[in-house]
Amino acid sequence: MTTIDNRFRFATVLMLAATLGVQETARAEARPSRQADATTVAPALPVTVAPPDSATRYSLPWQLRPVTIGNLARIDSVAAVFNDENGNVDMALATVVAVSYQFNQNWAPMVRLGFVGNNAPGAAFDGSSLANPLVGATYARTMGSYRLALFGATTIPVGTGGGNAPSGGAAKTNAESSTARPADDAMFAVNYLTEILGVDYAYVNHGFTAQAEATLQQLVRVRGSESAAATDAFRSNSAVGLHLGYFIGSHFSLSGDLRYQRWLSHPTARNLATGAQVPLSDDKMDAVTFAVGPRLHFKLGKQAGIHPGVSFVRGLNGQGLDATLVTGQATGVQLDIPVMF
Secondary structure, eight states, X not given: OHHHHHHHHHHHHHHHHHHHHHHHHHHHHHSOOHHHHHHHHSOXXXXXXXXXXXXXXXXXXXXXXXXXXXXEEEEEEEXXXXXXXXXXXXXXXXXXXXXXXXXXXXXXXXXXXXXXXXXOSSGGGOEEEEOOOEEEXXXXXEETTXXXXXXXXXXXXXXXXXXXXXXXXXXXXXXXXXXXXXXXXXXXXXXXXXXXXXXXXXXXXXXXXXXXXXXEXXXXXXXXTTSSSOOOSEEEEEEEEEEEEEESSSSEEXXXXXXXXXXXXXXXXXXXXXXXXXXXXXXXXEEEEEEEEEXXXXXXXXXXXXXXXXXXXXXXXXXXXXXXXXXXXXXXXXXXXXXXX
């Protein structure tokens, strides 16, 4: 009897334990876990909204430096016609190839190479020349809709057409290339090493770009002390510029540059017949050039893009836009093909 009572009590305990276990399991399944509660009630993280594409579209200048940095390969050619010192029509073709590499978020070193040709009146002065290479770097920062770029560079005085007894055609080609392409005249001063410092500041938003630029150049003669074109040991030059551009849609933009350049020192040249040093005439101490034209914009994959453009280039002087071709005033066409990747 005792054995049967013990078995009955043991079976009753097992049944109660099983019943409690089933009830607890049912409650656990019906009640959401604390982790699920935390996941449900946790506040969502703020979502970063990328600016619209129209807010970051930057209009590349024709004569000024870009305020953006990145991996860039660019070929830029100007064909210009003007009158030489004797009033004869002269033609020059100046091409610059530029390459830059984005080292980090703010810095991009760059190299520029120039190749120039001249079709002068009289075959004796036709020629071609390799300009001084230019190496430098750009530091850039973006502050909302505003962009700042600081630029430093130097030319390497190895261009052709320099020295005490240069080829007449190459020397004249360098001189005329400065007229056709004044923004790169430091590269055509082949007897000089030129130190360049510049700053650019731009507003970029809603497809509109407004950019201002200032540049100082210090030229130091390193060769050709007996030549006609390099009598000064030092020369100082300056330039300021303004660029305005606007995107019409995502693949087309229209823009224009205005650039003013002025010598801070008074350059002289040597008269080879008399040996006398002749100062630069006052009407050549400064130069104003504008360029205006359209540019196309196409993507090449996810990040790369090509931005070809063509502009009309015109040099100004006291006679204004109505003047015919005059000494030191160029009229030309610029073809610019930058590829960013």
